[in-house]
Amino acid sequence: MDGSLLGFGQWLQNRSFALAIAGSDWAYPLVQATHFTGLSIWVGTNVAVDLSLIGLGKKSSTSLQLSDALFIWNWIGFGIAVIGGFLLFSVSAETYLTNIAFLTKLGLLIPLGLVLHVVIQQKAPMWEKALETPPVAKVAGFTELLLWLCVATAAVLIPYVG
Amino acid sequence: MFLHICRWLQDNSFIAVINGTAWTAAAVEIVHYFSMFILVGSMVIVDLRVLGLVGRAQGATQLADRLFPWIWASLVLNFVSGFLMFAGSATAYYRNDIFYDKMGVVLLAIVANIIVQQKVRKWDQLPAMPVWAKSIAVLSIGLWVGAIIAGVEVPALTGVG
Numbered sequence: 001m002d003g004s005l006l007g008f009g010q011w012l013q014n015r016s017f018a019l020a021i022a023g024s025d026w027a028y029p030l031v032q033a034t035h036f037t038g039l040s041i042w043v044g045t046n047v048a049v050d051l052s053l054i055g056l057g058k059k060s061s062t063s064l065q066l067s068d069a070l071f072i073w074n075w076i077g078f079g080i081a082v083i084g085g086f087l088l089f090s091v092s093a094e095t096y097l098t099n100i101a102f103l104t105k106l107g108l109l110i111p112l113g114l115v116l117h118v119v120i121q122q123k124a125p126m127w128e129k130a131l132e133t134p135p136v137a138k139v140a141g142f143t144e145l146l147l148w149l150c151v152a153t154a155a156v157l158i159p160y161v162g
Numbered sequence: 163m164f165l166h167i168c169r170w171l172q173d174n175s176f177i178a179v180i181n182g183t184a185w186t187a188a189a190v191e192i193v194h195y196f197s198m199f200i201l202v203g204s205m206v207i208v209d210l211r212v213l214g215l216v217g218r219a220q221g222a223t224q225l226a227d228r229l230f231p232w233i234w235a236s237l238v239l240n241f242v243s244g245f246l247m248f249a250g251s252a253t254a255y256y257r258n259d260i261f262y263d264k265m266g267v268v269l270l271a272i273v274a275n276i277i278v279q280q281k282v283r284k285w286d287q288l289p290a291m292p293v294w295a296k297s298i299a300v301l302s303i304g305l306w307v308g309a310i311i312a313g314v315e316v317p318a319l320t321g322v323g
Contacts, residue, residue: 029318033311036198040310043196044203048229060227061220069217069225073207149196156191160184 009093018090028091035084041077043148045070046117053120053141055133063137064128067121099162105154113147120144168252181250190243197239202306204229204236205275209299212278212291223286230279237272247323254322261322264312271305274298 012018021027048070052063061069089096096102120140127137171177180186210216211225248255255261277298285295317323 025319029314030311032314032318033307036195036310036314037202037307040199040202040306041206042203043199044201044205044207047200048204048207048232051232052228057231058227060224065220066225066228069211069220070207071217073210073216077203149192152196152199153188153192156188156195160188 006094006097009097012090012093015090017087018093021087022091028088031084031087035081035088038077038080038082038084041073042081043077043152045074045077046148047145049120049124050141050145053127053133053137054145055138062128063133063141064124067124071121095162096158099158101154101157101161105151105158109147109151109154113144113151116140116144116147165253165256168256171249172252174249177246177249180246187250190246193239194243194247197236197243198310200232200236201240202310204233205271205278205306206303208233208278208282209302212282212285212299213296214291221286222291223283226279226282233275251322258316258320258322260312260316260319264309264316267305267309267312271302271309274302274305278302 013022021031049063049067051057052066123137123140127134180190207216208222208226208229211220211222216225248261281295281298285291
């Protein structure tokens, strides 16, 4: 691991807010709960749109209508998850920065998931115009679902490999 | 009686192997987290729609029809994976007060889910969402967030799990 990155980790975990969370009995679990609540909204809204693109479930609305209706809460969920995640990270930044599961999650899987997610949101109106959902839309939805499952896998594996 | 069942569960060789093998234990955890995200996220979206805070272009009934199948499917996955995690340390959970709180909050949240699912079609036909519909929606969000908080408090305060 790059020395300057580790230096940053060390600096971050010695900020007063990080020390306060680490030193409090109740703050850490509440930050965890914040992270999970944000993730629930983010993953729940993503999975709903992905499954709709794949063509599963009741067709009470189109994927585009669903994606548009959920758009704001989708990104609110993401914002909450990022804030909670950053605070959890800051508590033991140095350890996380040497954990291969964390580095894979943050450096590879989340960027890939985000890029695909934005592409899907951009392309949804075009896919909507086609008479039938094009195969590429189904593949994109399925791949995104799989990518977020990989993110969760990497997250669960952090303590296993650390 | 219940303690006996807990002991029996914990000593069951199938349960012991699942919880004692790193990759199966991790797989069970992944299923538990991911299904929880889908369950809570989808339900909160339905609740927010009842409150009028999610895109109104989408009717509450439309959204509920879309999301409730995933809500119930993920609840089943969440229950099965959660049961396996519980069974692996059943006697420790047996003595764990916060774990009982969590189960109580989850049960109430499920009751709120059922009420919303049963009533949403009717509410949707009214000129405006009735106050008690909105109250149930707020309660439902509160209960699921409460379930998450209780969930993280189990290991944080008691070291179990």
